[in-house]
Amino acid sequence: MSGAEHEAARPLAGVRVIDFTHHAAGPMCTMLLADYGAEVIKIEPPEGEAFRTSGTVRVDGEHVGFIALNRNKKSVVLDLKSRAGRDAVLRLIAGAHVVVENFRPGAMARLGLDYDSLLNVNPSLVYCALSAFGSRGVYRDKQGLDVVLQAMSGLMSITGEPDRGPLPAGAPVADVSSGVFGALGIVLAILENRRTGRPQKVDIAMLDCMISLLNLRFQQVFATGEALPRLGAAHPQASPWDVYHAADGAFVIAATRDEYWRTMCAGLGKPQWALDPRFATIKARVAHRAEVNAMLAALFRQEPRAHWLQLLDRAQVPNGPVNTLAEVMTDEQLRHNGTIATMALASGRVVPTIAAPIRINGRQAIRRGPPALGADTARELAQAGDAGVRPRALE
Numbered sequence: 001m002s003g004a005e006h007e008a009a010r011p012l013a014g015v016r017v018i019d020f021t022h023h024a025a026g027p028m029c030t031m032l033l034a035d036y037g038a039e040v041i042k043i044e045p046p047e048g049e050a051f052r053t054s055g056t057v058r059v060d061g062e063h064v065g066f067i068a069l070n071r072n073k074k075s076v077v078l079d080l081k082s083r084a085g086r087d088a089v090l091r092l093i094a095g096a097h098v099v100v101e102n103f104r105p106g107a108m109a110r111l112g113l114d115y116d117s118l119l120n121v122n123p124s125l126v127y128c129a130l131s132a133f134g135s136r137g138v139y140r141d142k143q144g145l146d147v148v149l150q151a152m153s154g155l156m157s158i159t160g161e162p163d164r165g166p167l168p169a170g171a172p173v174a175d176v177s178s179g180v181f182g183a184l185g186i187v188l189a190i191l192e193n194r195r196t197g198r199p200q201k202v203d204i205a206m207l208d209c210m211i212s213l214l215n216l217r218f219q220q221v222f223a224t225g226e227a228l229p230r231l232g233a234a235h236p237q238a239s240p241w242d243v244y245h246a247a248d249g250a251f252v253i254a255a256t257r258d259e260y261w262r263t264m265c266a267g268l269g270k271p272q273w274a275l276d277p278r279f280a281t282i283k284a285r286v287a288h289r290a291e292v293n294a295m296l297a298a299l300f301r302q303e304p305r306a307h308w309l310q311l312l313d314r315a316q317v318p319n320g321p322v323n324t325l326a327e328v329m330t331d332e333q334l335r336h337n338g339t340i341a342t343m344a345l346a347s348g349r350v351v352p353t354i355a356a357p358i359r360i361n362g363r364q365a366i367r368r369g370p371p372a373l374g375a376d377t378a379r380e381l382a383q384a385g386d387a388g389v390r391p392r393a394l395e
Contacts, residue, residue, distance in 0.1 A: 009360035010037025015190065016096040017041065018089070019073065020113075022049045024146065024172055025206060026102030026130050027069035028179025033186065034072035035356040035364045038098070041380055042073045043089060045080070048373040060347040062370065068353065070370040071343055076381070077374035080111050089113070091384040094121050097193075098186060102130040105140050115201050126189045126200045130182045134205035144206060149174035153210035158217060161232045177213055178206040239285040239292050240264075243322060246305035250322040253296075253312065258282055260317045267315030268299065268308075338363045346372035 015038040019030040034040040042049070051066045059067060076092070078085040093099060099118060101108055108114045108129070115127040129135060132144025150156050150168045160167040182204045189200035211218065217228055220236060228236055235241035238256045255261050258281060265274040273279055273295065278288045285292050300308055305321060312319040323331070334340055341355040343366045356364040 008362040008364050010364075011360065012187075012190075013037035015039070015098060017098040017100060018093050018096045019043060020099070020101035020103070020108070021130070022102065023051050023054075024065065024069060024175035025178040025182070026100060027051070027066075028176055029102075029128070029130060029182035029186070030073065030100050031069050031071060032179065032183040032356065033098075033100075035366075036358075036360075040073040041092060041096075041376065042070065042075050042371065043080070043092075044075055044077050044373060046077055048077075052373065059351060060345055060349055062345065067345065067351065067370050071353065072367050073371055074376035074380065075371035075374055076377045078377075080113070086112065088381055088384070090118075090121050092380065093118055093125070095384055096122065096125075098126045098128065098190070100128045100130070100182070100186065104143070105129070105131055105135045115199075119199055122199075124193065124197065124199055126186060126193055126202070128182055128186050128189070128202040128204065130178060130204040130206070132206045134208065135203050139207075146172040146174040149178075149206045149210050153207060154214060154217075155210060158228045158230055160230045162230050164230075166230065173213065174206050174210050178204060178209040181209045181212070234289060237286065238282060239289045240296055242293055244293075244296055244300050244308075246300050246308050247303055249305040251305050251309060252320055252322060254318040256282075256318070260315075261285065263315040264312065264317045267311045267317070270295075270299070341366055343369035345369045346375065 012033055015033070017030060017033055017038050017040045019026075019040050019042045021027050021030055021042075030040050030042070049066065051069075052062055055063045055065060057064045078089055080086055080089060093113075099113075101113075109117070115125075115129070118125055118127065132149060133139035133142055144152075147168050150159075150173065151166075153174070155173070156166040156168055158166075159169060182202070185202040185204055189202050192198075193200050217236075221228065233241075233243040233252065235254070235256075238254070240261070241252075241254050241256070243250050243252055253264070255264060261279070261282070262274045265271050277284065279285050279292060309319055309321065321327075328334070329340065338359075339355055339357075340352050341363070342350050343353050344350050346369065351369075353366070355366070358364070
């Protein structure tokens with residue numbers, strides 16, 4: 001491969017983004033744009049985005065959530081409630097391609113910075129509004145955070161043990177997925193803008209994003225008309241699919257096909273199980289899930305986890321250890337993938353972080369860590385004040 005082929009691609013290089021986002025979903029969206037080459041200018045109030053000082057775990061005064069979601073960006077401090085601040089941000093938007101915000105619907109209009117108003121400043125703008133429930137409807141003005149969306153989408157109703165209450169996922173899946181969908185929507189809008197020359201508005205509702213993640217589960221409900229119960233780690237249409245416990249630790253098996261069951265039984269030294277009519281087909285195994293799990297549980301308690309994982313790998317049955325986050329960080333595969341990268345904070349401290357997951361000609365570079373509050377204000381406003389600033393078309 002040539003040197004150019006080894007260099008990580010920056011497909012969004014040349015795209016300038018004015019970023020009004022805060023907390024998690026919006027910053028996740030704009031960080032992805034920045035990771036893949038866009039110039040992202042984060043607009044912050046004089047006191048800084050609230051996420052900078054949220055939570056209880058901080059590094060050099062910055063909340064770890066802010067550190068996780070704001071690399072590769074610039075920071076410009078403006079008071080958008082003042083005439084001077086609003087005029088300054090309009091100059092920035094006039095020279096940009098994309099605006100992203102995740103306020104509740106109506107907030108940007110009250111500032112005179114909504115999509116329709118900004119078309120007067122930049123008639124070829126791509127504008128993305130990311131909100132909890134969307135720009136219209138009965139929940140338009142309702143406050144919504146990640147756990148609220150997990151609850152209202154139905155995810156929590158099917159997460160947890162059968163005899164216990166509903167649980168949220170252990171990660172902010174509504175925030176993260178909405179940010180990913182938002183970034184995809186913006187890239188699609190950029191392509192359409194380049195094709196037609198017309199402005200584009202992207203409307204992302206976190207509720208819709210969560211329901212999209214549940215597409216497979218909803219399709220089952222559509223087909224059967226029956227609500228799905230909480231099954232713990234089990235799968236509504238597969239068995240064995242669960243968490244199992246070896247003598248020294250937990251692991252999962254995900255046998256989605258009869259072929260996996262047969263090879264697993266042979267590999268575990270229990271070929272007779274595959275011949276039992278109660279377990280011969282996936283439909284039968286789902287109906288007799290308790291018996292399948294009881295047999296496997298009794299067997300797996302006899303040896304350490306590594307023993308069983310080796311046998312399952314030889315049998316080509318999907319499996320894996322239930323790792324702690326600390327165990328994940330030392331996994332050899334992450335080193336090969338380059339999953340954990342480093343970046344420098346504004347203080348100069350170098351910290352580990354999770355790299356962007358999409359590799360194009362290699363890992364995307366972390367050009368800079370999260371910006372210090374207002375670090376780029378003077379430079380960006382000086383450039384925006386130049387007489388030559390005009391709305392820029394996406395080429």
